[in-house]
Amino acid sequence: MVSTFFGLTFWGFLIFYGAALYAVTPNARTVGAFFRGEDNSGRQAQQWALTTSIFISWIFAKSVTNAANLGASYGIIGGLAYATYWLSIPLAGFVIYRLRRRTGATSLVGFLIGKYGRAAALAFTAAILVRLYNEVWSNTAVVGGYYGPAGSPAFIGAALLFTAATLFYSIKGGLRGSIVTDVIQAAIFVVFLAAVLLLVLPKHSVATLLNVGEFKLAGGVDLLLVAGLQILSYPFHDPVLTDRGFITEEKTMLKSFILAGVGGFFAILTFSFVGIDARLMGLDIGGNAPAAMAQALGIGALFIMTVLMIAAAGSTLDSTFASLSKIVAQELPAVAGRQPPTSALRYGTVAMIAIAVLGNLPMIAGAEILAATTLSGTMVMGLAPIFLLQRWTGYAPWSFHLSFWLGLILGVLLAFGWIPAAWAIGEGKYALLLGTNLYGLLICTTGYLLPEMVRQRRGALVTQDGSA
Numbered sequence: 069m070v071s072t073f074f075g076l077t078f079w080g081f082l083i084f085y086g087a088a089l090y091a092v093t094p095n096a097r098t099v100g101a102f103f104r105g106e107d108n109s110g111r112q113a114q115q116w117a118l119t120t121s122i123f124i125s126w127i128f129a130k131s132v133t134n135a136a137n138l139g140a141s142y143g144i145i146g147g148l149a150y151a152t153y154w155l156s157i158p159l160a161g162f163v164i165y166r167l168r169r170r171t172g173a174t175s176l177v178g179f180l181i182g183k184y185g186r187a188a189a190l191a192f193t194a195a196i197l198v199r200l201y202n203e204v205w206s207n208t209a210v211v212g213g214y215y216g217p218a219g220s221p222a223f224i225g226a227a228l229l230f231t232a233a234t235l236f237y238s239i240k241g242g243l244r245g246s247i248v249t250d251v252i253q254a255a256i257f258v259v260f261l262a263a264v265l266l267l268v269l270p271k272h273s274v275a276t277l278l279n280v281g282e283f284k285l286a287g288g289v290d291l292l293l294v295a296g297l298q299i300l301s302y303p304f305h306d307p308v309l310t311d312r313g314f315i316t317e318e319k320t321m322l323k324s325f326i327l328a329g330v331g332g333f334f335a336i337l338t339f340s341f342v343g344i345d346a347r348l349m350g351l352d353i354g355g356n357a358p359a360a361m362a363q364a365l366g367i368g369a370l371f372i373m374t375v376l377m378i379a380a381a382g383s384t385l386d387s388t389f390a391s392l393s394k395i396v397a398q399e400l401p402a403v404a405g406r407q408p409p410t411s412a413l414r415y416g417t418v419a420m421i422a423i424a425v426l427g428n429l430p431m432i433a434g435a436e437i438l439a440a441t442t443l444s445g446t447m448v449m450g451l452a453p454i455f456l457l458q459r460w461t462g463y464a465p466w467s468f469h470l471s472f473w474l475g476l477i478l479g480v481l482l483a484f485g486w487i488p489a490a491w492a493i494g495e496g497k498y499a500l501l502l503g504t505n506l507y508g509l510l511i512c513t514t515g516y517l518l519p520e521m522v523r524q525r526r527g528a529l530v531t532q533d534g535s536a
Contacts, residue, residue: 077371085233086229086230089249101242102242118315119324119328121247121250122157123332124380127336128203128381129207129380131153135340136358137343137355140351140353141288145288147336148292148337149289149292149295152292153298157328157332160313164313166459177193177402185463189402191469193395195305196306199306203388211377212230214359214370237249239417239421246386246389256375256379257383260379263372267369271348271349272344280347285499286496286499290494290501291498294498300509301452301455304448308387308391389420397415445505446475446478446479448476449478450516461517466519467516478504478511482504491504
């Protein structure tokens with residue numbers, strides 16, 4: 069009877085969650101509301117709402133799990149390494165601020181068309197479509213994992229029910245709905261994170277948790293350095309983040325990005341305490357430290373952790389739907405040199421439905437949750453010079469392609485195990501990843517600057533010939 073009661077509680081919450089968010093989601097029927105997050109009167113999102121939305125949209129369910137897993141593996145160094153990725157947010161804010169002030173850009177795709185050409189914008193769009201696709205199943209799989217073993221009917225059923233609930237309110241509200249529900253999801257996350265910490269901290273003091281781990285390359289410092297390199301490129305291939313950089317006034321946007329990044333850093337670092345606690349208890353985490361810890365603490369703790377994960381995954385998934393709809397209905401036509409269709413809302417809705425269905429196929433097929441942060445971060449390392457060094461080049465399609473494709477090739481080579489072992493830095497688990505990112509970033513930067521160096525050299529030769 070008790071088991072049945074708690075089972076109904078778990079499934080009941082998932083249904084209640086979807087119905088409640090659908091009820092509070094505003095009905096976005098204008099282009100401004102659906103794609104730019106405006107209210108029905110055309111007013112932009114307020115700073116506090118934008119800050120909250122950025123904060124919770126980047127607290128992915130899989131990222132929270134990864135933070136705890138790294139805490140279990142490397143102690144506080146693991147948590148610090150993963151939290152460092154959230155410094156991507158302030159960096160992206162500064163870059164977007166400069167782009168908007170200097171070039172008048174209204175989106176990253178629009179900037180790329182003007183700076184590097186339509187082929188560059190198309191390649192970039194393809195990369196972020198792959199990311200959005202992976203965001204769907206990797207987050208729904210995390211939710212499913214709290215309802216049953218991977219591949220079980222309960223696992224798949226919970227993941228699909230969660231997807232459907234998120235899809236319904238996303239279709240209703242678009243980006244405006246995503247921002248409104250993000251505020252609710254952030255409140256749920258913070259409250260239940262506090263509840264989780266109350267279960268963990270009484271057993272071990274903060275000082276004890278902070279002293280777990282060794283500050284050496286093989287102790288997680290190699291991943292910390294990887295994160296420090298990847299934050300230079302990682303944020304730019306995430307439209308969930310960058311779309312929010314163009315929907316409010318520049319200074320409001322920048323403040324929101326800074327506050328959200330700092331808040332996210334400490335939230336992720338704090339959640340790694342769950343994994344550190346599991347390590348101190350000697351638990352077998354089985355690749356999911358939060359679930360292992362919750363199960364060890366009892367059914368009540370498992371329910372708290374489930375609610376926290378649903379809130380984290382939901383905020384990411386609804387933002388994924390909103391970003392994809394904008395790409396399909398507005399940005400792909402721009403890449404093709406056309407105006408967005410008059411029925412843009414319909415195109416955006418169809419795109420949401422399509423990604424909800426197709427995006428769950430890997431989860432149903434039993435694919436494991438990717439270490440998406442490190443792998444995709446390596447593949448897009450070429451975006452760093454494209455956005456950070458753009459002011460030192462003119463119209464430069466070759467600079468984009470040399471940097472972007474070199475980074476992508478290196479990422480693919482790493483994924484297939486074809487990077488030479490000599491590139492490894494240190495002897496830790498992430499030694500080869502660190503070497504690939506360090507040397508790869510230098511290669512991509514050289515590729516980016518090479519066409520400009522050649523152009524200047526030719527100009528100098530022409531000037532000399534003219535003088536002669």
